Amino acid sequence: MKSAYLQIIRICNQDCIFCAQPQNWKILSVPEIIKQMIFYKKSSVEKLIITGWEPTLHKDFLKIVWLAQKFWFKIIIQSNWNQFNNIELVKWLSRFKWLEFIISLHSHESVIHDQIKRSPWSFEKTKNGLFYLLDNLQDVSIKIAIAINIYNITSIKDMIESFIQIFPSVTGFVLNNLDVYNIPKDQYHIVADLPQFDDNFRDALDKVIKSGRTLNIERIPLCYLKWFEQYADSLEYILWNDIKYAHYLQEDRKSFFLDRDIRTPETAYGKNCQNCDLKKICWWIPKLGEIYDENDLETQTLTPHAFDIILEKYYSINTSVRPNLW
Numbered sequence: 001m002k003s004a005y006l007q008i009i010r011i012c013n014q015d016c017i018f019c020a021q022p023q024n025w026k027i028l029s030v031p032e033i034i035k036q037m038i039f040y041k042k043s044s045v046e047k048l049i050i051t052g053w054e055p056t057l058h059k060d061f062l063k064i065v066w067l068a069q070k071f072w073f074k075i076i077i078q079s080n081w082n083q084f085n086n087i088e089l090v091k092w093l094s095r096f097k098w099l100e101f102i103i104s105l106h107s108h109e110s111v112i113h114d115q116i117k118r119s120p121w122s123f124e125k126t127k128n129g130l131f132y133l134l135d136n137l138q139d140v141s142i143k144i145a146i147a148i149n150i151y152n153i154t155s156i157k158d159m160i161e162s163f164i165q166i167f168p169s170v171t172g173f174v175l176n177n178l179d180v181y182n183i184p185k186d187q188y189h190i191v192a193d194l195p196q197f198d199d200n201f202r203d204a205l206d207k208v209i210k211s212g213r214t215l216n217i218e219r220i221p222l223c224y225l226k227w228f229e230q231y232a233d234s235l236e237y238i239l240w241n242d243i244k245y246a247h248y249l250q251e252d253r254k255s256f257f258l259d260r261d262i263r264t265p266e267t268a269y270g271k272n273c274q275n276c277d278l279k280k281i282c283w284w285i286p287k288l289g290e291i292y293d294e295n296d297l298e299t300q301t302l303t304p305h306a307f308d309i310i311l312e313k314y315y316s317i318n319t320s321v322r323p324n325l326w
């Protein structure tokens with residue numbers, strides 16, 4: 001399914017420590033949004049990810065969702081959902097059908113979440129907002145997105161257990177490693193080391209699967225995803241030819257395509273990758289030597305058929321829950 005990412009506003013009500021691109025106060029106007037939607041429609045895009053910095057801050061946010069429905073896009077809204085007390089917003093959203101939300105929550109402990117967001121009361125606001133959404137919207141899919149970093153990596157398992165308990169209607173989890181391409185240099189130290197994606201982390205993945213919820217894993221090398229390779233975003237990028245469009249409110253990166261070509265030898269591989277059996281479906285290990293230690297990448301020697309088994313597992317995941325956020 002072709003998908004596109006549409007940034008409608010570059011203003012945020014939070015200040016995440018890992019934020020890759022600062023606010024620039026740009027806002028996409030409704031006519032510009034319509035133009036972009038027409039282009040996406042003509043390009044056979046089916047899935048539209050409405051994002052921002054915080055998309056709900058766009059004064060025409062509801063109109064934009066309405067327009068996206070008129071264009072028959074499958075709509076995903078990426079938000080921090082701090083609009084916990086905006087009853088009108090939720091009331092309006094309840095008129096739309098089949099919305100999907102991806103809502104960021106980076107810890108089950110408010111102190112840690114607020115520290116990562118650099119925003120007091122953020123945890124409480126998002127938690128209450130989520131309760132309100134879940135209580136008032138029907139036919140809605142809500143996934144919790146966790147940006148993994150040194151402050152939360154050791155508690156991921158507890159976090160998943162806790163979220164499942166607090167929000168039993170949440171439909172899935174997105175676990176994403178930080179975007180080290182774009183993270184500010186003075187925050188490199190908050191990127192989790194690869195060995196921290198250990199058995200405790202994989203137990204957390206197991207908990208998600210056993211709970212019957214969807215799992216999307218982003219930017220984690222496959223050697224750290226033993227038994228869970230099929231949920232990695234790299235498979236989606238590499239196995240499918242679909243173009244991923246993106247439109248950002250940033251001059252040097254306004255419109256671009258994300259496709260297989262983004263995987264280059266310089267960005268993707270370390271010396272241990274050269275003879276690795278998973279190289280064909282593994283990618284995205286940038287900043288080797290700068291942030292990551294390339295010795296931490298471990299050549300995977302698969303037993304006969306193990307590669308086919310991974311692919312078989314990937315193809316057996318229902319297409320609606322494959323790791324294809326984009």
Ligand code: SF4
Nearest residue numbers: 221223273276282298
């Ligand atoms: S060694 Fe390299 S190619 Fe192999 S799984 Fe790890 S990161 Fe991927």
